[in-house]
Structures are given as structure tokens and as C-alpha cells.
């Protein structure tokens with residue numbers, strides 16, 4: 068998992084552990100700790116907004132697109148499976 072990094076798909080801004088997103092219920096938390104799910108009301112946010120005042124672009128992107136290196140990881144996993152069979 069070490070080759071996975073989190074960055075905005077549109078502007079490459081990288082959030083830090085201390086960054087917070089606000090849910091429509093008012094709760095604030097780091098959305099990447101929970102895969103986009105609010106820990107308080109359990110609302111699942113399919114899209115994640117880039118934080119403008121922290122240096123981002125303020126645009127919304129699908130949460131999954133923020134995880135860089137995921138495609139490569141899946142390819143690696145498939146390769147391992149292929150070599151087993």
C-alpha cells in the first residue's frame with residue numbers, strides 16, 4: 068500500500084492528516100480516514116471537494132479518483148493471481 072498517495076485529481080493538491088471536511092450534518096473530520104463516509108451520520112460522500120483555502124482548486128472529484136497508484140496496485144494484484152494459476 069506504500070505506493071498509494073492521496074492527491075486532488077484536478078490540481079494535485081495533497082491533503083494532510085490535519086485537514087478536515089464538513090458534512091451536511093455539521094460534523095467535521097478527515098474524509099480520507101473513512102473512505103468518504105461521515106463517522107457521525109454515516110452519509111457516504113461519493114465526491115470529495117478540494118480545499119481551496121489550503122491551496123487546492125475547490126472543485127469536486129469522485130472520492131476514488133483521489134487515490135493515486137490504485138490502478139497500479141490492482142494490476143500488481145492481478146499479476147500475482149495470474150502467476151498462481
Ligand SMILES: [Zn+2]
Nearest residue numbers: 090092105108
Ligand atoms: Zn454527517
Ligand SMILES: [Zn+2]
Nearest residue numbers: 075078117124
Ligand atoms: Zn484540487
